Amino acid sequence: MTQPSWQDSSYGSMARAALWLEAEVGEGNIFTKHQLREAFPDVSQIDRRLRDLRSYGWQIHTRREDASLRQEEQRYVRKGAEVWLPGNAKAKPKASLTAAQRSKIMSDDGFLCRSCGVAAGDFYEDGVSTAQLDIARKLVRLLDGSTEVQLVTECNRCRVGGRGRTVDLGQVIDSARSLEPLEKEILAGWMQRDRRSFGDLxxxxxxxxxxxxxxxxxxxxxxxxxxxxxxxxxxSAMLW
Ligand SMILES: [Zn+2]
Structure with missing residues (x-):
């Protein structure tokens, strides 16, 4: 399916900013606030609309995440949900979480980074830096084919690294379903303990x-x- 034009003003500013990143900047490339404002001279809050995209899984780094960038530069790191498609821009997760919501997610996740398993305050393998946990937004492709942003605990390193752009829930479930009974039993055991333990085998x-x-x-x-x-x-039993 071809993408609509970012100049099509029948789309909202956030969707147009997303289309502009895709068409004019491209993943991995740097753009400046000046270029963004030049592209959207008629949208007064275009910086903010661009930032809103982060709530839909778009990764846009500033100097804060990427020290190699200059003050006015930002890097378009990864594409998120296709917010220009009907339905994909709905159900926006709250931009900022309350302390209670954050601790609920972290508690559900066992206070571990779900990507690398590190706990808050643990040392990374370099033995120098310690892990800090934060809440990351993951794009999950649901069983009905739609994409949703779900929240998960990740350490700062994994969150910035942005492992796994979209998780395909159907694929994970299909793979689990196709396991042999013995393998499924082992997997179920790991799930119940929420860790991979060494079984007898x-x-x-x-x-x-x-x-x-x-x-x-x-x-x-x-x-x-x-x-x-x-x-x-x-x-031989069968032969009999
Ligand atoms: Zn991690």
Whole structure:
């Protein structure tokens, strides 16, 4: 589907600003406030409309997020929801969350960054900087095909890095559905504990892997031997 023109004044200012970013700036590129105002001389609050796009998953960095930018520069990092399409600009999440809403989301997320698993105040692997948790907006493609902004706890590093632009809920559910029963059981266990734990299978594998070859062979003989006799057993049972 082709995008409408950013000059089409039948769209709202925010949608036009989004279309302008796509058509004139392009992901990853820098623009200035001056260029933005020049493109929209008739819209008095165009800076603000552009900022509003962040609520729809658009990532636009200023000097605050990207120290390589100059004062007047901003970088169009990632596209968000296609706000020019009917329905996509509705249900705007509140621009600012109350303290109670923030702590509810963080509590639901176990006070962990959902992208990398770091907890507030933990050191990153560099051993120098500590993690700060914040609320990030994620674009989620729902089962009916529409896109919605949902809120999730992320550390500052992951939030700025903007991992995963749109999450496809249907794809995740389909993959989970197509798992073998044993795999599904293991996944369900991780979900209930909200962490990936090492089950008996992984522990056994680690113990086997660490054995000297003579001993590995012995274990193999037992496991593979039993597998074979099991298969031939059931095969002969079928023949009967
Ligand atoms: Zn993180």
């Amino acid at each position: 992984e522990k056994l594998w680690a113990a086997y892997r660490a054995l000297p070859e003579e001993s590995r062979e012995q274990v193999r003989n037992v496991v593979l031997g039993e597998e074979e006799s099991h298969v031939s057993g059931s095969a």
